[in-house]
Amino acid sequence: MSRDQLLEMTRSLIEHGRANTMELAEAVVSIPASSYTDPDLYELEKEKIFKRLPLMLAPSCELPEPGSYKAMDVAGVPVLLTRQKDGSVAAFLNMCTHRGNPVAQGHGTASRFMCGYHGWTFKSDGSLMGVASPGDFGAIDKAAHCLKRFPSLERAGLIWVTLDLNSRLDIADYLCGYDALLEHFGFKDWYLFDSRQIKGPNWKTAYDGYLDFYHLPVLHAATFGPDFFNRANYFSWGPHQRLGSPSTTAQKTGSDEVVDLASMPEADWPIDALLQGVWTIYPHISIASFYGGGGRGALISQLLPGETVGESVTTQFYVMEFEPTDDAVRQGAREQFDFLKVVVEQEDYTTGKRQHEALQSGMMDSVLFGRNEGGGQVFHQWTRRLVEASDDELLDIFARQSIAEAAE
Ligand code: FES
Numbered sequence: 001m002s003r004d005q006l007l008e009m010t011r012s013l014i015e016h017g018r019a020n021t022m023e024l025a026e027a028v029v030s031i032p033a034s035s036y037t038d039p040d041l042y043e044l045e046k047e048k049i050f051k052r053l054p055l056m057l058a059p060s061c062e063l064p065e066p067g068s069y070k071a072m073d074v075a076g077v078p079v080l081l082t083r084q085k086d087g088s089v090a091a092f093l094n095m096c097t098h099r100g101n102p103v104a105q106g107h108g109t110a111s112r113f114m115c116g117y118h119g120w121t122f123k124s125d126g127s128l129m130g131v132a133s134p135g136d137f138g139a140i141d142k143a144a145h146c147l148k149r150f151p152s153l154e155r156a157g158l159i160w161v162t163l164d165l166n167s168r169l170d171i172a173d174y175l176c177g178y179d180a181l182l183e184h185f186g187f188k189d190w191y192l193f194d195s196r197q198i199k200g201p202n203w204k205t206a207y208d209g210y211l212d213f214y215h216l217p218v219l220h221a222a223t224f225g226p227d228f229f230n231r232a233n234y235f236s237w238g239p240h241q242r243l244g245s246p247s248t249t250a251q252k253t254g255s256d257e258v259v260d261l262a263s264m265p266e267a268d269w270p271i272d273a274l275l276q277g278v279w280t281i282y283p284h285i286s287i288a289s290f291y292g293g294g295g296r297g298a299l300i301s302q303l304l305p306g307e308t309v310g311e312s313v314t315t316q317f318y319v320m321e322f323e324p325t326d327d328a329v330r331q332g333a334r335e336q337f338d339f340l341k342v343v344v345e346q347e348d349y350t351t352g353k354r355q356h357e358a359l360q361s362g363m364m365d366s367v368l369f370g371r372n373e374g375g376g377q378v379f380h381q382w383t384r385r386l387v388e389a390s391d392d393e394l395l396d397i398f399a400r401q402s403i404a405e406a407a408e
């Protein structure tokens, strides 16, 4: 069923490629420049978007085995992800139930976590194992002092967490069926080659760039080249959007070779041709495929709000279909990953920071998204809608989305 959707999108991309057309949005849309710079709106977005919606916090291969863990900060919330003995993933508030000190830092493998302040210990399922000097401390109910657990869901080799301990929003509903498409990457069996963090501009300024092929031949003229394709068709599942190039050709699995899809039987279309382009997961993920050194890889970019309205932090995960076993593939992947740092840090984010500073002058009331930039239009419309939605409305929006999705 989801493969049929991939085929359908590919047919449409080939048709548009053949006709030298693209799907255009209804109209040019303007949005207030203050939506990028208003610090009050930014605080609201952290509350209503980042602390209320499911976020993709780690690819499964970052927590490859029972005992794997990762501590991270998400919009000021300390989070601990652990892989349990049974292979499932759990997400906790990374705060000791004694006095709130984070119980874990960084990432690694551990069967238990000892808080570095007074020595209370917790198991990787969050339960409180031991209170230091229990006789002196006094009696407490250990079962009532486990690490607080966030709702989480592992699907398509990706891990979602909702940073609201009392969330009623079903994570599967939130995904609107998009996870079934993402399953086709097969990420659950992939390998994490490396990851790094890059500082960027306002999260929406940065995210606009992931939803836009329009800028590729201009901003990335020195890296991707001045003839790079600048058109994208957009496909959406709720707020989640995939960008595909309207084209009759696609890149072949694990190489730079280009295949002519239009002249091939559909049954022979390679899976990565069906997955070409950029897959975004609202509100903060972008996934794009690459072929460094002949190994099939993907860059998963995870964008999180920074300390101020003008800052964000992006974690780039370079994941590979197979762990490289020879130096040439390893070297190729390294070069690909380093190249993507230059593209994003020196081109996208340097420009985003300049753009943000200029917008902060307050001298411009609004900015424009063209008919060829439907992805940005949809992103900003959803963001506004979700910031304004009450908790009950939020449940309603995604329950209806997933019913509509099931009916298709
Ligand atoms: S804050 Fe963790 S043991 Fe005291």
Ligand SMILES: [Fe+2]
Residues within 6 Å of the ligand: 209, 210, 215, 216, 219, 220, 348
């Ligand atoms: Fe870019």
